[in-house]
Amino acid sequence: MNQQLKTLLLKLESFGVDNDAAIAERPKRMLNITPDTGEFLSILIKATKAKNILEIGTSNGYSTLWLADAALANDGHITTIEYTDYKAELALSNFIEAGLDGCITLIKNDAGLELAKFQNNQFDFIFLDSERSEYLGWLSELKRTLKVGGLLVVDNAVSHLTEMLPLMNVLKVDSDFSTNLIPIGNGEFLAYKEK
Numbered sequence: 001m002n003q004q005l006k007t008l009l010l011k012l013e014s015f016g017v018d019n020d021a022a023i024a025e026r027p028k029r030m031l032n033i034t035p036d037t038g039e040f041l042s043i044l045i046k047a048t049k050a051k052n053i054l055e056i057g058t059s060n061g062y063s064t065l066w067l068a069d070a071a072l073a074n075d076g077h078i079t080t081i082e083y084t085d086y087k088a089e090l091a092l093s094n095f096i097e098a099g100l101d102g103c104i105t106l107i108k109n110d111a112g113l114e115l116a117k118f119q120n121n122q123f124d125f126i127f128l129d130s131e132r133s134e135y136l137g138w139l140s141e142l143k144r145t146l147k148v149g150g151l152l153v154v155d156n157a158v159s160h161l162t163e164m165l166p167l168m169n170v171l172k173v174d175s176d177f178s179t180n181l182i183p184i185g186n187g188e189f190l191a192y193k194e195k
């Protein structure tokens with residue numbers, strides 16, 4: 001990672017913490033992943049050589065920058081979805097500032113509507129960090145669009161376990177998937193698509 005991106009990530013970390021401490025209104029909170037989660041996602045992407053990456057829940061693009069920097073090593077591309085105009089605008093300006101806008105496609109829309117437009121087996125890696133009550137309803141599309149050998153990573157699996165359990169319980173008994181819960185950051189649930 002270059003120094004310019006390191007500096008921007010540090011700036012966004014401070015901004016996220018200060019902003020979220022000061023603002024109660026959910027659409028204006030950044031709700032970013034933790035820095036160690038960013039490092040973890042980066043390692044997963046590099047180690048699995050993931051090229052086609054989908055993120056649901058961009059916010060101001062903090063997590064997207066981690067994903068994009070790792071994807072660059074694989075000559076990869078990120079598609080990221082955010083339906084809040086304010087956050088999508090912040091994200092775009094952060095992607096440009098990082099010089100990573102060329103490998104990121106930002107879609108400003110409801111993820112449920114966008115998921116249906118993707119091809120079967122399109123993505124090597126999906127990072128889900130959005131509205132948890134929607135996850136179970138999105139699952140068939142997530143499964144359809146994830147390649148065999150691909151990885152689904154879901155944030156907040158420890159911090160919001162009760163809300164995450166419906167999704168986790170279905171994937172845990174799905175013979176197409178191997179799953180694991182990693183206690184890093186807010187808790188990352190991993191579902192590897194075996195077949």
Ligand SMILES: C[S@@+](CC[C@H](N)C(=O)[O-])C[C@H]1O[C@@H](n2cnc3c(N)ncnc32)[C@H](O)[C@@H]1O
Pocket residue numbers: 027030031032033056057058059060061062063064081082083084087109110111112129130131134
């Ligand atoms: C937890 S934040 C994402 C944080 C971001 N991944 C990061 O770590 O920097 C969740 C984001 O998902 C967005 N969101 C929630 N439901 C959505 C939906 N149905 N379609 C698109 N975006 C959605 C919210 O506006 C919010 O910005």
